[in-house]
Amino acid sequence: MALVSPLLHQMTIRRMDHSRTMDSMRPGVLLLDIDGTLVDNTAQHIAAWREAYAALDLEADEEILRKQIGKGGDLYVRAIAGEDWDRRFGDEARKLHGDAYKRRLGEVRPVEGVTDFLAGLQKLQIRPVLATSSNPDEVAANLRVISEAPEHFLIVDRDDIETSKPAPDAFALALERSGARPNEAAAVGDTRWDGESARKVGLRFFGVQTGAGTEDELRQGGAHQVFRDLPALLAFLRR
Structure with a gap:
């Protein structure tokens, strides 16, 4: 049977304790x-973005919109429609989204x-x-x-x-x-x-x-x- 030196045993325990502490530390x-x-408010944001894009003649798939939720408007528009579209219409899309979201605030819980x-x-x-x-x-x-x-x-x-x-x-x-x-x-x-x-x-x-x-x-x-x-x-x- 292999023997573990006391020093190695102590080092192993310390590593295990450190890992456990990092995982559970409050x-x-x-x-x-x-x-x-x-x-x-995820549904309200998705609906507001769809409305904003539709107003600018861009059809946006709901699942694609969902996957990008969590990004700010500066990156969200680019992720959905591309950099060129963002340069041309991004500011307007962000404003339209903001207005559409405000109209849905009563639905947010x-x-x-x-x-x-x-x-x-x-x-x-x-x-x-x-x-x-x-x-x-x-x-x-x-x-x-x-x-x-x-x-x-x-x-x-x-x-x-x-x-x-x-x-x-x-x-x-x-x-x-x-x-x-x-x-x-x-x-x-x-x-x-x-x-x-x-x-x-x-x-x-x-x-x-x-x-x-x-x-x-x-x-x-x-x-x-x-x-x-x-x-x-x-x-x-x-x-």
């Missing part, structure tokens, strides 16, 4: 996406369990920081849906960053403003684009199946774990 800060993560989730973070002394590619008006409107006010949060929105997700800008700036190090925080979102953005900053990413992304897509985006909803994520954080 973050002090959670960088939260908003659309599709805290508010249930809170994601299941969001109120208890935010209250649970407070009890766990986990600071929520909002990191989104949406503009400030949409952020304020979405927070009203969940009966929250912008002043209750540290927020990074489209006006604060140069490039939207999956670029790292939103999560990187939110992390910087929070004062946390990457190993003290984690990101939460509903699309692979959130995950790709988080990975570029060195953050753990928890995917939630509350919006546009499927489990496979969230894992493709680098999710350390995928949760079916916010209550499941909160239960994990409580362990």
Whole structure:
């Protein structure tokens, strides 16, 4: 029978303990996406984009639109219609989308369990920081849906960053403003684009199946774990 030296045995235990600690370590800060993560508005965004494209004589497939949800308008239009079309019609498409989304705000609902989730973070002394590619008006409107006010949060929105997700800008700036190090925080979102953005900053990413992304897509985006909803994520954080 092979013998393991005491030193090697101790090194192995330390590596195992370190891995277990990194996997289970409770973050002090959670960088939260908003659309599709805290508010249930994926269908409204897809419908608004379809309306915007139709007004500009472009037919857009719903599944293609869904897969790109999570990117900001600066990258979304280009991903759907190409760079040339974006240069010619992108600004108008983004305005049309914004107007169409505002008309649908009455249909938007809170994601299941969001109120208890935010209250649970407070009890766990986990600071929520909002990191989104949406503009400030949409952020304020979405927070009203969940009966929250912008002043209750540290927020990074489209006006604060140069490039939207999956670029790292939103999560990187939110992390910087929070004062946390990457190993003290984690990101939460509903699309692979959130995950790709988080990975570029060195953050753990928890995917939630509350919006546009499927489990496979969230894992493709680098999710350390995928949760079916916010209550499941909160239960994990409580362990």
